[in-house]
Amino acid sequence: TGTVLDVSDLRVWYAGAGGPIKAVDGVSFRLQRGEVLGLVGESGCGKSTLGRGLLGLTPSGAAMDGEITFDGRNLVELAAKGWPAMRGAGLGMIFQEPMTRLDPLMRISDHFREAIRSHEKVSRAEADRRALETLRSLGIPPSRYKNYPHEFSGGMRQRIMIALALALQPAFVVADEPTTALDVLVEAQIIKILSQIRTTFSPAMLLITHNLGIVGQACDRVAVMYAGRIVEQGTVAEVFANPQHPYTQELLGATISLTTTELRTIPGAPPDLGNPPPGCRFHPRCPHAMAVCAERLPATTDFADGREVECHLLQLDSLTSDERSPLTR
Numbered sequence: 001t002g003t004v005l006d007v008s009d010l011r012v013w014y015a016g017a018g019g020p021i022k023a024v025d026g027v028s029f030r031l032q033r034g035e036v037l038g039l040v041g042e043s044g045c046g047k048s049t050l051g052r053g054l055l056g057l058t059p060s061g062a063a064m065d066g067e068i069t070f071d072g073r074n075l076v077e078l079a080a081k082g083w084p085a086m087r088g089a090g091l092g093m094i095f096q097e098p099m100t101r102l103d104p105l106m107r108i109s110d111h112f113r114e115a116i117r118s119h120e121k122v123s124r125a126e127a128d129r130r131a132l133e134t135l136r137s138l139g140i141p142p143s144r145y146k147n148y149p150h151e152f153s154g155g156m157r158q159r160i161m162i163a164l165a166l167a168l169q170p171a172f173v174v175a176d177e178p179t180t181a182l183d184v185l186v187e188a189q190i191i192k193i194l195s196q197i198r199t200t201f202s203p204a205m206l207l208i209t210h211n212l213g214i215v216g217q218a219c220d221r222v223a224v225m226y227a228g229r230i231v232e233q234g235t236v237a238e239v240f241a242n243p244q245h246p247y248t249q250e251l252l253g254a255t256i257s258l259t260t261t262e263l264r265t266i267p268g269a270p271p272d273l274g275n276p277p278p279g280c281r282f283h284p285r286c287p288h289a290m291a292v293c294a295e296r297l298p299a300t301t302d303f304a305d306g307r308e309v310e311c312h313l314l315q316l317d318s319l320t321s322d323e324r325s326p327l328t329r
């Protein structure tokens with residue numbers, strides 16, 4: 001099959017003062033070769049923790065459970081043995097927290113030679129060939145190969161760091177969109193870089209973003225995360241046209257504005273992941289909440305088109321009339 005990554009019931013918990021913080025709490029999805037999955041949701045819903053967990057980059061003290069099947073191995077077990085083993089497994093991270101930072105005293109060429117040759121036994125000439133090809137595909141001319149980091153603009157340095165991750169030819173990449181004021185890439189540049197990555201390298205990619213414009217232009221599928229769980233996933237076209245989960249509907253707005261690509265602000269706040277609400281975690285904010293929603297986590301409903309939605313509304317037939325009554329808050 002073309003499945004590159006198969007994530008099943010993944011949990012990433014941190015130790016918190018009042019008990020575990022369940023930042024990722026039972027997440028399942030698959031990625032096919034060359035597929036880009038957008039991961040959206042409000043800040044603090046566990047998106048970045050999921051992305052980091054997939055690469056074994058969780059801080060010490062975090063507990064991981066479940067399965068991340070990649071290249072025939074369960075990375076959850078591999079991660080317990082440490083990050084270097086994971087890095088050898090063909091995984092990469094771009095945008096935030098790149099695996100390799102630029103050393104101001106080292107030429108770009110030396111960064112590439114060191115990164116590639118510490119990873120694979122290839123000649124210096126082969127490392128250079130691959131580095132130059134990767135840099136060129138991201139718009140950095142070969143004439144700049146011997147330059148030092150300070151000789152580039154901020155945007156070029158970002159692209160060089162992306163090229164460094166891609167020169168290792170990862171089969172799976174996590175791209176965590178830059179969101180701080182210090183970031184120098186704007187939406188149009190990010191979309192351009194992502195499309196260059198797709199056409200040139202086509203790794204399977206998890207793209208973590210707040211920006212629905214980027215999802216619309218750069219992703220095949222989208223997963224919506226709320227309070228540590230994926231509540232809806234499906235193709236971008238279908239989810240955007242016809243969101244099924246009340247949270248997705250709120251997030252996207254009644255219609256997606258063509259001018260505003262930022263996620264809508266939803267009344268209420270995301271829950272404390274150290275003490276999430278029982279049942280469906282969205283119930284305190286859900287306009288459609290029923291009695292059952294405060295009691296029981298909804299099962300996943302699978303649609304023929306591959307859509308998966310975690311909401312009791314899609315399994316009304318299995319509920320009693322008491323369970324279906326509106327939630328009294």
Ligand code: SF4
Binds near residue numbers: 245293310311
């Ligand atoms: Fe709303 Fe209930 Fe569906 Fe949760 S399960 S999204 S509370 S209707």
Ligand code: MG
Binds near residue numbers: 047048
């Ligand atoms: Mg984040």
